[in-house]
Amino acid sequence: MNKPVLQRARTEAEAALIERFDQGDRRLVGATDLRAAAMQRFADAGLPNRRVEAWHYTDLRGAMRTAALARAPETATLPLARQCLAKPLAQTDAHRFVIFNGAYNEELSSSGPLPAGVTVASLASALATGDADVLDTLGVRTPGSDDSVVALNTALMQDGVVIRVAPGAKVERPLAILNLMTGGFAQAAFLRSILIVGAGASIMLDEATAVCMPDATQANEALTVVVGDGARVDYAAQVAEQGAQSVALHSLFVTMGANAQFNGFCLVPTAGLVRRQIFARLEGEHSTFSLGGLSLLRGKEHADTTLVVDHAVPNCVSREFFRHILDHEATGVFQGKVVVRQHAQKTDGGMKSQALVLGEDATMNNKPELEIFADDVVCGHGATVGQLDKNQIFYLQARGLSRGEAESLLLEAFANEALDLVADEAVRARFAGQTEDWLAHRSGR
Amino acid sequence: MLEVKNLHVSVGGRKILDGLNLTVNDGEVAAIMGPNGTGKSTLSYVIAGREDYEVEEGEVLLDGVNILEMDATERANAGVFLAFQYPLEIPGVATMTFLKAALNAQARAKGLPELQTPEFMKKVREAATKLGVNQDMLKRPLNVGFSGGEKKRMEILQMALLQPKVGILDETDSGLDIDALRIVADGVNALRAKDRSFLVITHYQRLLDYIKPDTVHVMAKGKIARTGGPELALELEKSGYAAFTGEAA
Numbered sequence: 001m002n003k004p005v006l007q008r009a010r011t012e013a014e015a016a017l018i019e020r021f022d023q024g025d026r027r028l029v030g031a032t033d034l035r036a037a038a039m040q041r042f043a044d045a046g047l048p049n050r051r052v053e054a055w056h057y058t059d060l061r062g063a064m065r066t067a068a069l070a071r072a073p074e075t076a077t078l079p080l081a082r083q084c085l086a087k088p089l090a091q092t093d094a095h096r097f098v099i100f101n102g103a104y105n106e107e108l109s110s111s112g113p114l115p116a117g118v119t120v121a122s123l124a125s126a127l128a129t130g131d132a133d134v135l136d137t138l139g140v141r142t143p144g145s146d147d148s149v150v151a152l153n154t155a156l157m158q159d160g161v162v163i164r165v166a167p168g169a170k171v172e173r174p175l176a177i178l179n180l181m182t183g184g185f186a187q188a189a190f191l192r193s194i195l196i197v198g199a200g201a202s203i204m205l206d207e208a209t210a211v212c213m214p215d216a217t218q219a220n221e222a223l224t225v226v227v228g229d230g231a232r233v234d235y236a237a238q239v240a241e242q243g244a245q246s247v248a249l250h251s252l253f254v255t256m257g258a259n260a261q262f263n264g265f266c267l268v269p270t271a272g273l274v275r276r277q278i279f280a281r282l283e284g285e286h287s288t289f290s291l292g293g294l295s296l297l298r299g300k301e302h303a304d305t306t307l308v309v310d311h312a313v314p315n316c317v318s319r320e321f322f323r324h325i326l327d328h329e330a331t332g333v334f335q336g337k338v339v340v341r342q343h344a345q346k347t348d349g350g351m352k353s354q355a356l357v358l359g360e361d362a363t364m365n366n367k368p369e370l371e372i373f374a375d376d377v378v379c380g381h382g383a384t385v386g387q388l389d390k391n392q393i394f395y396l397q398a399r400g401l402s403r404g405e406a407e408s409l410l411l412e413a414f415a416n417e418a419l420d421l422v423a424d425e426a427v428r429a430r431f432a433g434q435t436e437d438w439l440a441h442r443s444g445r
Numbered sequence: 446m447l448e449v450k451n452l453h454v455s456v457g458g459r460k461i462l463d464g465l466n467l468t469v470n471d472g473e474v475a476a477i478m479g480p481n482g483t484g485k486s487t488l489s490y491v492i493a494g495r496e497d498y499e500v501e502e503g504e505v506l507l508d509g510v511n512i513l514e515m516d517a518t519e520r521a522n523a524g525v526f527l528a529f530q531y532p533l534e535i536p537g538v539a540t541m542t543f544l545k546a547a548l549n550a551q552a553r554a555k556g557l558p559e560l561q562t563p564e565f566m567k568k569v570r571e572a573a574t575k576l577g578v579n580q581d582m583l584k585r586p587l588n589v590g591f592s593g594g595e596k597k598r599m600e601i602l603q604m605a606l607l608q609p610k611v612g613i614l615d616e617t618d619s620g621l622d623i624d625a626l627r628i629v630a631d632g633v634n635a636l637r638a639k640d641r642s643f644l645v646i647t648h649y650q651r652l653l654d655y656i657k658p659d660t661v662h663v664m665a666k667g668k669i670a671r672t673g674g675p676e677l678a679l680e681l682e683k684s685g686y687a688a689f690t691g692e693a694a
Contacts, residue, residue: 394495395533397517398526399547399603400554409546413537413586 013067014046017152020069027102027158030127034139038154045148054147054277057333057365058304063273064247068186068218071101080212081108081180088430089240090176090206097161098178102189104159108180117169117201123160123192134162137194137224143253143310144279150251153190153222160193160221163205167198167228176206179221183243184213191221195233199257202232204424209250214243216272222251229257229284235264236427238434239274244300246272251279256316258284265422267431268295269438271303278307282316282344292421293322294431296438297330297362304333309351311344314374318348323418324355325411326362327442335367336381342373349379356414357385404443411439446471447492447611447642452503454484454491461487463667465503469611469660474643476653476678479664480686485646486530488664489615492644493527494520507611522554524610528600528617535587540599543587544569544606551607572605576632593620594629601632612636613644618652630655650682665689 010018021028021039028035047064048055081100085108090096095115098108104122114120126134144150161177177193197203205225211217227233239248248271254262268274280289295303309318324332334353355364366383388410396406415435422428447469454462461484469475479485491498492505494517504511512520535543549559560568573583576598588596597617604612614633618626633643633656645656653661653675661677662669663686670689671677 389533390496392533392535394517395529395535396543396547398493398495398521398529399543399607400518400521400550401546402518402550403516405546405550409538409543410535413535417537 008046010046011061011065013061013064016067016069017156018043020067021155025156027124028156029124030130031135031138034135035155038151041146041151042148042155045151048148054306054335057331057335058273058275058302060149060247060273060275064218066186068188068216071187077182078107080182084180084210084212084241085178087210087240088433089178089208089210089238091174091426091430094174094176094206096176096178098180099159099161099189099191100180101182101187102158102191104161115171115173115175117166118171118175119164119166121162123157123162123194126162131162133196134194137196137226138192143255143281144251144277144308147251147277149220149249149275149277150222153192153220153251156190156220157192157222158190160191162194163196165195165197165201165203167200169198169201171201171203174204174206176208177223178207179209179219181211181217181219182213183211183215183217186216186218188218189220191219192224193222194224194226196226197228197231197233199228200230201228204234205236206427207235207237208240209248210240211242211246214241214246216243216245218247220249222253224253225255225262227254227256227260227262227287230259231257232261233263234423235262236422236424236431237264238267238431239270242270242272242274244272248272248274250276252276254278254280254289256280256282256284256287256289258286260284260287262289262291263423264291265427265431266293266305267434268293268297268303269434271295271297271301274303276303276305278305279310280307280318281310281312282318283312285313285315288317288319290319290421292320292418294415294418294435295322295324295332296415296435297324297332298327298442300329302331302333304335306333306335308337308339309349311338311340311347311349314343314345314347316344316347318350320351321418321421322353323414324353324364325415326355326357326359326364328359329361330359331362332364334365334383335369337369337371338379338381340370340372340374340377340379345374345376347374347377347379349377351381353383355385356411357387408439408443412436446508447644448504448506449488449492450504450506452488452491452505453501454487455499455501456487456497461498461667462491465664465668467662467669469642469644471642472637472639473659474637474645474656476645476647476658476661477664478647478661478678478681480690481648483664484667485664486615489527489613489644489646492520492613493517493525518550522551526604526607526609526612528597528604528612528614530615530617530619532588532596532600534589536589538587540583540585540587541569544603547603548606568606572602575635576602576605577628578602594622594625597621597625597629598632601629605632605636610640611642611644613646615646616648617645618647618649626652627655650678653678663689
């Protein structure tokens with residue numbers, strides 16, 4: 001007798017997403033098999049919920065009851081996008097690639113020649129022509145592909161930017177990938193970008209997500225970075241302008257060759273629901289992966305950073321340093337897992353997450369994990385959750401600063417210690433400016 | 446003029462100050478000596494406005510105004526300066542940023558314009574040179590990685606810049622070697638003025654060799670047990686505090 005198969009009822013959002021795929025969408029070009037397999041994985045698993053360990057603190061199924069499906073009007077408002085672009089989303093001198101309402105937009109992107117050694121294509125065109133490198137990158141080089149948000153992205157990816165940096169090219173001018181959505185209505189975007197950096201090359205990449213008219217937008221973005229042997233990537237990401245009901249999901253995949261360097265940082269100064277997940281794999285010896293982040297949350301904002309760093313080979317270094325400031329009823333999540341495989345001897349791993357909880361109803365969830373199978377490694381992790389030190393506040397007040405000024409100074413210091421990880425001065429200044437704005441808003445200045 | 450009148454203070458139900466009376470006139474340097482645990486630091490914290498203390502009774506008047514009704518910020522802006530026994534380390538706050546924030550806060554409170562950066566830099570540099578505070582220290586985060594002596598010099602530097610009406614030195618001599626003690630004492634002496642008074646809290650006579658007090662008060666069991674001139678400090682150095690605590694020396 002056949003055993004009955006228990007199937008969980010699909011939520012309205014899950015059903016709508018699957019239907020969208022089944023009905024076909026003219027924007028879903030190429031990678032047919034890859035998309036179909038990914039949609040099957042999504043259909044089996046559904047949206048992540050508390051029972052999925054990696055999503056324990058962010059119940060996406062609960063938070064995303066309906067799927068935003070509305071499309072931006074064909075006459076999508078470019079002036080609105082231009083206003084949005086005037087905000088400090090990237091370095092001013094960056095060569096920017098703008099994805100507007102789910103499609104690469106040439107008009108909003110930088111004109112003029114690309115920096116030497118850089119070639120660019122839109123993801124849609126690369127998929128349409130069946131670019132083998134791109135398909136390979138999406139398939140094989142995507143750790144964490146069992147995650148259903150990643151599967152959903154693979155199944156429904158509309159567009160994105162594919163950037164290749166030639167071996168040996170030292171690209172001085174930063175590049176920026178900016179995802180803008182009009183907003184003002186329940187709108188979704190599924191974006192996938194790829195950065196392939198050749199051996200010995202170096203590049204700086206900014207990435208930002210912004211909604212021009214913050215509303216119930218849903219963005220599911222992914223970026224794959226392949227760092228070649230001896231290459232260096234500096235990466236600075238930020239979330240900007242989100243509505244209270246916005247969902248911004250971002251998956252970053254980093255694979256690293258030998259003697260490679262990746263230095264990344266992410267600023268989250270606003271959120272409806274933000275989830276940033278990072279899957280890094282060190283595949284070549286003597287490489288260094290470093291990632292930092294600062295999340296500043298208020299109201300009922302919710303931001304989750306979940307990362308897995310996989311040391312697959314010996315002699316690599318990884319560093320993760322994240323800080324949260326949580327006001328009101330905000331929720332912060334940090335889950336970090338460092339995996340050291342059996343052969344990955346001499347691994348040097350360090351992970352730290354620190355949170356200041358200001359609001360009485362604010363919550364921080366910290367979950368650092370080490371999974372070590374090698375026996376000659378140095379790995380450590382630390383997680384703290386605390387409040388402002390009242391002795392420090394008294395000390396500052398005893399010099400004439402008001403309580404608010406004292407708090408702001410201490411919060412700024414806490415934030416700056418995270419921002420110190422940003423190697424590039426211009427990026428650090430941009431992030432510091434946004435941190436100051438956030439603090440000024442808090443103290444009513 | 447600082448007047449402490451019948452001050453009763455407790456912490457967590459334990460009485461620390463028990464009807465303390467003390468007057469420090471303008472221009473006067475008053476030393477407070479006494480054994481451990483007698484409430485000297487409590488007195489300094491209560492005057493500076495630290496929370497956690499329960500003031501049950503009494504007044505602290507600065508030029509006739511009861512400052513107990515003010516918060517720590519208002520007291521600082523009214524001219525109270527506490528040089529901490531253990532200055533706090535504040536990671537991430539550059540010393541110069543902090544000094545500027547403090548000077549500007551007090552300027553605003555007095556209705557004065559904020560200092561322009563060049564003027565501020567000049568002021569700090571001059572004061573720092575006198576106290577042997579080098580430029581490197583000013584660039585570092587406040588008190589982070591400073592030696593005990595450096596922290597105390599930084600306290601005196603702040604006092605020199607803020608020009609308070611009343612300077613309270615809470616065991617400023619603790620943790621100082623003889624050279625650092627001299628530098629700190631010289632810094633305090635340079636600030637002595639007709640309209641500025643000091644409350645110098647110490648266990649030992651030694652500091653008073655460098656900062657000559659006008660009056661010496663012995664504190665025991667939460668109140669002033671005896672008041673005298675500089676000779677009282679010398680006497681204590683010989684006889685100890687046993688006569689005041691009721692315990693054998």
